[in-house]
Amino acid sequence: MKHVLVIGGGVAGMEASVRLSQMGYAVSIVEQSDKLGGKLNRWHSLSPDNSNASDLLGKLKSQIHQGIHKHLNTEVLSVIKNKLHFVVGLSDGTDLKTDAILVSTGFDVFDAQKKEEYGYGIYDNVITSADLEQIFRDEDELKTTSGTAPKRIGIIHCVGSRDEKAGHTYCSQVCCITAVKQAIEIKEHLPDSEVFCFYMDLRMFGRKFEDIYRDAQVKHGIQFIRGRLSEAFENPDGSVMLKAEDTLLGKPLKMNVDKVILMVGMIASAKTKKIKELLNLQIEDDGFYSIADTHYESTKSSVPGIFVAGACTGPKTIENTINDARAAAIQISEYLKQ
Numbered sequence: 345m346k347h348v349l350v351i352g353g354g355v356a357g358m359e360a361s362v363r364l365s366q367m368g369y370a371v372s373i374v375e376q377s378d379k380l381g382g383k384l385n386r387w388h389s390l391s392p393d394n395s396n397a398s399d400l401l402g403k404l405k406s407q408i409h410q411g412i413h414k415h416l417n418t419e420v421l422s423v424i425k426n427k428l429h430f431v432v433g434l435s436d437g438t439d440l441k442t443d444a445i446l447v448s449t450g451f452d453v454f455d456a457q458k459k460e461e462y463g464y465g466i467y468d469n470v471i472t473s474a475d476l477e478q479i480f481r482d483e484d485e486l487k488t489t490s491g492t493a494p495k496r497i498g499i500i501h502c503v504g505s506r507d508e509k510a511g512h513t514y515c516s517q518v519c520c521i522t523a524v525k526q527a528i529e530i531k532e533h534l535p536d537s538e539v540f541c542f543y544m545d546l547r548m549f550g551r552k553f554e555d556i557y558r559d560a561q562v563k564h565g566i567q568f569i570r571g572r573l574s575e576a577f578e579n580p581d582g583s584v585m586l587k588a589e590d591t592l593l594g595k596p597l598k599m600n601v602d603k604v605i606l607m608v609g610m611i612a613s614a615k616t617k618k619i620k621e622l623l624n625l626q627i628e629d630d631g632f633y634s635i636a637d638t639h640y641e642s643t644k645s646s647v648p649g650i651f652v653a654g655a656c657t658g659p660k661t662i663e664n665t666i667n668d669a670r671a672a673a674i675q676i677s678e679y680l681k682q
């Protein structure tokens with residue numbers, strides 16, 4: 345039986361493993377953390393349908409049967425390619441002989457502390473979209489540091505994305521719809537609050553995204569301000585002064601808010617950089633893996649026998665990540681049948 349090694353046990357890695365196993369291949373997953381699921385473990389609800397992240401995670405995990413070999417808390421230490429297969433050394437002492445490798449090393453969330461001017465890690469009432477998901481997931485209320493419900497909340501789009509200074513000029517794709525989802529959730533928890541989204545332009549590309557955006561304005565009264573935040577300052581009472589330019593009115597703008605949510609983008613993961621060296625893979629200027637052909641072979645890497653799937657080749661929604669994983673399983677199967 346031919347064998348496929350999957351590096352990374354997040355959404356793409358889990359889905360591809362299940363599909364490959366269903367096709368009759370022996371599959372091993374190597375995951376450096378102590379559990380499968382990747383970033384989905386830390387998310388509360390998903391756009392655009394507000395479904396529970398834990399439900400999807402449960403569905404994906406339930407398909408990982410005993411026959412799929414899991415190496416948790418394990419890293420790839422070495423890879424040797426000979427004519428017919430790869431020999432992979434793992435940190436748990438295993439030496440694996442495999443016929444193909446799927447790399448699904450996902451993404452990292454942009455470290456908002458790198459945008460020092462926004463005050464994350466300096467001002468307590470500045471948090472990120474990932475922090476907010478955790479608050480909702482733990483069924484906590486969104487509160488100011490003094491323990492009160494925030495009355496005015498500023499949501500800042502494009503933090504670490506489309507930003508030359510931050511080193512990431514691409515759009516992270518998912519954060520506009522996440523901002524709108526989170527803004528609505530805040531209004532549902534705190535109906536008397538005012539929520540302001542500061543955006544450069546809104547990229548509501550997915551099915552139903554525009555409808556959700558319209559509902560956010562009409563049904564929930566969320567206000568959208570076209571402008572990029574330049575700086576945030578903490579006031580003596582702990583509230584935060586936002587300085588931006590309203591680019592529709594062409595005027596500078598100052599606003600005091602009680603809480604700031606930074607919509608952090610997706611960046612190439614540290615794992616991606618590590619695995620690139622071991623497997624001799626190519627990466628693009630944005631740090632994500634190169635692919636053989638954008639339209640036709642989007643899960644083939646630059647090395648024969650090695651495939652790539654999910655957000656390690658660029659920002660993706662979960663839906664696109666799952667589809668990518670299925671496409672990778674098909675491409676691997678075609679390769680192994682040759």
Ligand code: SF4
Pocket residue numbers: 501502503505506514515516517518519520521545546547607609
């Ligand atoms: S999806 Fe929206 S918030 Fe995210 S980087 Fe693109 S434009 Fe900015």
